[in-house]
Amino acid sequence: MSTATDYKFEGWGAFDKNSIKGELKWFEYEPKHWQETDVDIKIKYCGICASDLHTMSAGWGEADWPQVVGHELVGEAVRVGSEVKHVKVGDMVGVGAQCDSCGKCPEACEKNREQYCTEMVGTYNGKFNKGEAKGDKSYGGYANYNRSPGKFVFKIPDGLDPALAAPMLCGGATLYNPLTLYGAGTTAKDVGIVGIGGLGHFGLLFAKALGANVTAISHSESKKADAEKMGATRFIATHGGGEDDFKPYARSLDLIICTSNDENMPLSGYLSLLRPGGNFILVGAPEKALPPINPFQLIPTHVSVGGTMIGSPEQINDMLELAAKQKIHPWIIKRPMKEVNQAVPDMHAGKARYRYVLVNEENGGKL
Structure with missing residues (x-):
């Protein structure tokens, strides 16, 4: 079991492929075992990505149910491992579609192409493969908290609206x-x-x-x-x-x-x-x-x-800096996270213009 915290990890779970119809259920789950390379995030915003829909519908293959999807999550760092140096408690941070890799393969990780690592771990529907966390499931951002390895946690630059940053992290x-x-x-x-x-x-x-x-x-x-x-x-x-x-x-x-x-x-x-x-x-x-x-x-x-697939940590940091500098403004529509069972079918029906972002109001997200 992971080290106890004073908060629970709860989220909207997809328990079968009917979840695509708006049948997600709120439930409590156990995150990965805590390691001193990890960061816990109090989620404020999470974009809805087409990958979420493909997973919920089992269109890309049967998922490891239940799943908490969402890999465009942004929130406040509330716990930071001693080995994480680039963020601190209280920072606004985010996680994209990848949350871990082997960190040492010469073909990918050593060339800053971590997304192509053969041990790439998705932010959801994945399993960790290192240390005490080996075999633990990854859970995404339709939730109140997220725990991810710090290398794949990105500090959101000052001046970049965190709600706008969220869908950038994958999309x-x-x-x-x-x-x-x-x-x-x-x-x-x-x-x-x-x-x-x-x-x-x-x-x-x-x-x-x-x-x-x-x-x-x-x-x-x-x-x-x-x-x-x-x-x-x-x-x-x-x-x-x-x-x-x-x-x-x-x-x-x-x-x-x-x-x-x-x-x-x-x-x-x-x-x-x-x-x-x-x-x-x-x-x-x-x-x-x-x-x-x-x-x-x-x-x-x-x-x-x-x-090509998603972005490496190096590319994502560069992208966020460019977005902040040039004030790039994605076209988003904010939806309350508690109304996810309406937002998902709307996304599936192609109603988003052009990206839905779920807002966790209970955690301080702003509609």
């Missing part, structure tokens, strides 16, 4: 990673963002902040005005996804970040938008296989298809 980092990795605003001057949703809107905001010319790509014009307010200077509506929808824009982009979860996406059309040497990077994760790729969509055009 924002998921776009910031490939944008910076593939040179948005430097070697990739013209950047396209596919899908104007919770992830895609971060793509538009950060691509603009990094100095790129930004093209929003969506199946219809319904979000054109919003996309332009977020920084897009061009808008491509793909409509039915036919060749004629893409032809006027052929070879006009250096980099495309695709946030779509549509397994029937017009992939060949997207690839036709890239200049030679361009990159098409997947960050959305459809629950089924993508359309097939003809080799002649790649070889004569010299374009590459790849994917």
Whole structure:
């Protein structure tokens, strides 16, 4: 058992795949064993991420029930282990989609790419694998408290609204990673963002902040005005996804970040938008296989298809500093955490414009 505290770990639990319908239940659970590398957080805000929905619905595979999802959590550090030096009790801090890694593998951890560690531990639906905590489940942010290893706890910069910072910790980092990795605003001057949703809107905001010319790509014009307010200077509506929808824009982009979860996406059309040497990077994760790729969509055009996942601690800290400096303002709608069973079905129905953030009013979160 973990060392006793004067607070209980309680949260909204997903006990089966019906939770996606708004059937989460409040319950008490035991967090990971306390280690002096850990931080306990009194949660004030938690974004609702599409990953939460995929887990609750078992769309990515059966979960280890019960689950407390939520990996965009921000709150007050109330207990800080003696080996944690970068935060102190009382600081506003957050945790993203990853809460641990092995810390020593040469392929990932030693290269500041911890999110690709083979022992990566998700902030929920994961199990810790070190010391006394080995085998303990990880629990996320639809809750009153969170316990996570300090390396993956981030201090929220002064001047950055913690409610705005919360959805950046997964959604924002998921776009910031490939944008910076593939040179948005430097070697990739013209950047396209596919899908104007919770992830895609971060793509538009950060691509603009990094100095790129930004093209929003969506199946219809319904979000054109919003996309332009977020920084897009061009808008491509793909409509039915036919060749004629893409032809006027052929070879006009250096980099495309695709946030779509549509397994029937017009992939060949997207690839036709890239200049030679361009990159098409997947960050959305459809629950089924993508359309097939003809080799002649790649070889004569010299374009590459790849994917990236969330952000490393180094990238997340850089992203938060950029957001504070440039006053990047995600489009969020605050929802009381106690009304999570209404907010989750609304998110699933696509009503968020463009990110829901749950507010734990009992812990001092502000609607």
